[in-house]
Amino acid sequence: MTDIKTARTVVxxxxxxxxxxxYSAPIPTMVKICKMKSVAEFKPDPYIATVxxxxxxxxxxxxxxxxxxxxVITNNGVGLVMELVYxxxxxxxxxxxxxxxxTIAIVIEVIFMAVVVFCTLYFLYTxxxxxxxxGILCIIFNVxxxxxxxxxxxQVIKTKSVKYMxxxxxxxxxxxxxxxxxxxxxxxxxxxxxxxVLGCLSGTIQLILYAVYYKTTNWKDDDEDNENSNSxxxxxxxxx
Numbered sequence: 001m002t003d004i005k006t007a008r009t010v011v012x013x014x015x016x017x018x019x020x021x022x023y024s025a026p027i028p029t030m031v032k033i034c035k036m037k038s039v040a041e042f043k044p045d046p047y048i049a050t051v052x053x054x055x056x057x058x059x060x061x062x063x064x065x066x067x068x069x070x071x072v073i074t075n076n077g078v079g080l081v082m083e084l085v086y087x088x089x090x091x092x093x094x095x096x097x098x099x100x101x102x103t104i105a106i107v108i109e110v111i112f113m114a115v116v117v118f119c120t121l122y123f124l125y126t127x128x129x130x131x132x133x134x135g136i137l138c139i140i141f142n143v144x145x146x147x148x149x150x151x152x153x154x155q156v157i158k159t160k161s162v163k164y165m166x167x168x169x170x171x172x173x174x175x176x177x178x179x180x181x182x183x184x185x186x187x188x189x190x191x192x193x194x195x196x197v198l199g200c201l202s203g204t205i206q207l208i209l210y211a212v213y214y215k216t217t218n219w220k221d222d223d224e225d226n227e228n229s230n231s232x233x234x235x236x237x238x239x240x
Contacts, residue, residue, distance in 0.1 A: 008186040012071035015179040019075045022172035023082040029166055030089050037093055041164045043152060044090040044102055047083050049145040052109040054080035056138045059117060060191070066131040071183075072192075135191030142195030146202040149173075153209055161217040162210050170210055174203025 026047070033039050054076040059065060061072030091102050116137060124130045152165045177200030184192035 004186055008183060009071070011179065011183045011186060012075075015176070015183055016071055016075045016078075018172065018175050018179050020078060022169070022176045023079045025166060025169035025172045026086055028168065030086055033089060033093050039090055039094050039098065041155070042090075043164075044087065044094070044098065045151055046145070046149055046169075047086045047090065048102065048105045048109075049141070050083045051080065051087060051106065052113065053138075053141045053145040054083060055109070055113050056116070056134065056141050059113075059120075060131070060134045060138050064130070065120065065127060065134055067127060068187075131191070138191055139195050143198060146173075146195070146199050149202065149206060153206060156209050156213055160213050162213050163217050163219065165206065165210065167210055170203055170206035172203075174200055174207060177201075177203055 029042060033042060058073050058076040058080060061069040061076065066072075087102060087106065091099055094102065116134070120130050120133060124133060149165070156162050156165050177196045177198075180192060180196040181200060184190075184196065
């Protein structure tokens with residue numbers, strides 16, 4: 001039992017490191033957005049979906065919901081902070097319709113999370129009941145998070161270009177799913193296992209698409225996008 005607990009702790013720690021890599025993967029994209037002063041064709045959907053996902057999993061890991069899951073809290077606590085930063089960057093450089101979409105989504109997520117916390121603490125009295133409810137919700141939102149990149153994958157297939165589907169994010173997505181599958185099997189946790197199997201599968205599909213469409217991607221358009229975005233920014237400033 002001690003060996004399994006130790007192994008689970010080690011795997012969970014590795015999972016935290018890989019998850020940090022997953023959360024850090026969008027940094028080059030955010031840097032590009034800041035330089036262009038435009039979100040271009042990048043989508044905020046994955047980051048908005050990850051915010052509610054991290055909130056839900058951080059709550060799931062609390063001792064009064066599911067005992068012995070402190071590494072789930074640290075993992076998703078860090079992720080929540082980083083994803084909020086990304087959403088803020090998107091909000092700053094997005095167009096008005098996208099800003100409205102982001103605002104509505106975040107407000108809905110916060111209200112929903114508050115309702116979940118209230119109902120869990122006031123109507124459910126055992127960790128088994130609480131972990132079941134929150135675990136099911138975690139699975140649902142994990143599926144949403146992993147489904148969010150479908151918009152980017154559809155765009156890749158349509159344009160035969162992986163320009164707006166970062167390789168680092170796809171790789172980190174795959175590795176994160178794989179390590180947490182191991183973690184969930186050491187002390188069997190169905191609620192952690194199911195979403196990470198889906199995450200590993202999602203990452204695999206993204207990597208396959210990257211391999212298929214990498215050669216058909218026109219990377220030279222980066223400079224043109226930069227110039228166009230700067231021109232648009234100047235026009236907007238002159239109009240203001």
